[in-house]
Amino acid sequence: MARAIQLARKGLYTTTPNPRVGCVIVNDGQVFGEGYHQIAGQAHAEINALNSAGENARGGCAYVTLEPCSHTGKTGPCSDALIQAGINRVVFGMEDPNPLVAGRGLEKLSDAGIEVVGPVLEDEARALNLGFIKRMQRKLPYVRCKLAMSLDGRTAMASGESKWITGPAAREDVQRLRAQSCAIVTGVGTVIHDEPAMTVRLSGEDRQPLRVVVDSHNRSSEDAEILQQPGKTIIACSENAACPASSKKVFWPMSEKNGQVNLLRLLMKLAEEGCNEVLVEAGATLSGAFLSAGLVDEIIVYMAPKLLGSSARPLFELPINTMAGQLAVSIKDIRAVGCDWKITAVPDPDA
Numbered sequence: 001m002a003r004a005i006q007l008a009r010k011g012l013y014t015t016t017p018n019p020r021v022g023c024v025i026v027n028d029g030q031v032f033g034e035g036y037h038q039i040a041g042q043a044h045a046e047i048n049a050l051n052s053a054g055e056n057a058r059g060g061c062a063y064v065t066l067e068p069c070s071h072t073g074k075t076g077p078c079s080d081a082l083i084q085a086g087i088n089r090v091v092f093g094m095e096d097p098n099p100l101v102a103g104r105g106l107e108k109l110s111d112a113g114i115e116v117v118g119p120v121l122e123d124e125a126r127a128l129n130l131g132f133i134k135r136m137q138r139k140l141p142y143v144r145c146k147l148a149m150s151l152d153g154r155t156a157m158a159s160g161e162s163k164w165i166t167g168p169a170a171r172e173d174v175q176r177l178r179a180q181s182c183a184i185v186t187g188v189g190t191v192i193h194d195e196p197a198m199t200v201r202l203s204g205e206d207r208q209p210l211r212v213v214v215d216s217h218n219r220s221s222e223d224a225e226i227l228q229q230p231g232k233t234i235i236a237c238s239e240n241a242a243c244p245a246s247s248k249k250v251f252w253p254m255s256e257k258n259g260q261v262n263l264l265r266l267l268m269k270l271a272e273e274g275c276n277e278v279l280v281e282a283g284a285t286l287s288g289a290f291l292s293a294g295l296v297d298e299i300i301v302y303m304a305p306k307l308l309g310s311s312a313r314p315l316f317e318l319p320i321n322t323m324a325g326q327l328a329v330s331i332k333d334i335r336a337v338g339c340d341w342k343i344t345a346v347p348d349p350d351a
Contacts, residue, residue, distance in 0.1 A: 001093055001121045004063045007036040007045070008128050013179040013205055014039050017274030019066055019096075019132040023049035025087075027060030044069065046078040050085050058086035065093040065125045070105040079105040083112045092118035093125030097136035130297070131182070131276030139271050143295055145280040145287050146177060147315055148302045154312035155284060163194070169338025170302040174281075175202050177300065181209045182275035185266075186226075187286035188215035195225040198281065210234065210275065212252075214286055216260045217241050222248055236261050263293055288317035291327065296347060299329060303341045 007022030015021075015037050023045040025033035033056070035048025043051075046068055050057050062068075068078035068090065082090060090109050096102060106116050119125070126133060131142035148165045149155050155165070164171070178184055179200045186198060191213055198211045208231030213220055216238045220227075227233050227249065235249045238261055243251045252269060255262045270278055280290055290296050301315070320326060330348040334341060 001063050001065070001091060002124075003031075003034070004045075004065050005093065005121060005124050005128065007034055008065045010036050011038055013202075014207060016040065016182045016207075016276055017132075019129040019276075021045040021064065021066045021128075023062060023064040025049045025053040025057050025060050025062055027053075027056050027058075032056035032060065044078050047081055050081060053085075059088055060086075061089040061091060062087050063091045063120075065128060067092050067094065067096040067101060067103070068105040068109065069096065069098075069101050070108050077105070077108075079108045082109065083114065087114060089115040089117065091120055092116070094119050094122045097133045099136065129276070131278075134297070135271050135274075135276050140267050141182065141271050141275045141278040142297050143267065143278045143280060143290065144177065144181070144298045144300055145282075145290060145296045146174060146300045146302075147287060148304065149315050150304055150306045150308040150312070152307050152309070152312075153315050154308035155315055156313040157308065158311045158313065165306065165308075166302045166304045166340045167338045170304075170340040170342065173337050173342065174302070175200060177279055178209060178281075179205050179207070181277045181279040183210040183212055183270050183273075183278045185212045185214060185278060185280045185282065185286075187282040188213055188220050189285060190281075190283050191215070191220050191224050191226055196281075197229050198226050199229050199231070208232075209279075210270075210273070212236055212266070212270070214261050214263075214266070214282075215241075216256070218243055218249075218251075220249075236266050260289070263290055263295055267295060284314050284317040287315075291316055291347070292318060294347070299343075299345045299347070301343045301345070302337065303343060305339060 004022040004024045008020045011020040018040045022036040033049040033053025035045050037045045070077050070079045110116050134142045179202055184198050211233040214236050218237050218241045234252050236252045238256050239253045255265050328348045329345040331345045333344040
């Protein structure tokens, strides 16, 4: 199962909107087939592993990180393929949260006389697909909020100047975060002041996540850098915003909350579009709005060994005036990335 999980990670950047899945075929203690799901619409992990194993799959055991599917989508049911290949034992990492599967694949295997064992290494299997799980169960994507700050907790100078707080290694790590995301969300203030491209610039990675600019009143320029990039950029605006039909922009009119785009509705729309993981790369205002609304699942902060001073901009704009109103987080990981530190935390409502 550990090897199957390792294989599944090879699809980290490419399987959206499908889950990342790995499979290993073993017979008489020997590995005969390995496979992972590579691209949505193409063969699933089990099919690739069975093709690799050939006749050696008959009478063998399949280790698969996610319950084999039992329905027909763009490809046929993997549970049927395992049965037809003569597999006699299936070890699974976790049940499929997709309501179209949800135990039916395992039931079909058992009904065919195949021994079913699991879950095995369930936490590791779930970690592969946090976004897919959340979208299936709650109809929302998994949201990461990424920020860069100085040692004194500042993200930009008072003028808005922010390039570059962190070093090259941290910026390359951000590219990997973008690559595994289905969509990148930023704010109109960032677009106006920083002119970001918000693209993935990793060697060998061609897929560009959907880019979304939260621009309630359509203030961004038609010539903004983010609109000139390969892939698709959406302007999420308020329903009452002036969005001329002659514009080259693609608009998503959204309901309002407190005069701004309703961020929950935006995330629901992204889930409807098949987005499993969303990366928020924005300034203090929009990042703070996502956090205040309880819409952030994970906070990733790159901290640089620099001091920007008390007049520089804060990490989040948050309406907190008393100690009782503080928002607690649980730090899950701290590691060095080049000359900077990467801190991964999750909101902790029980703290």
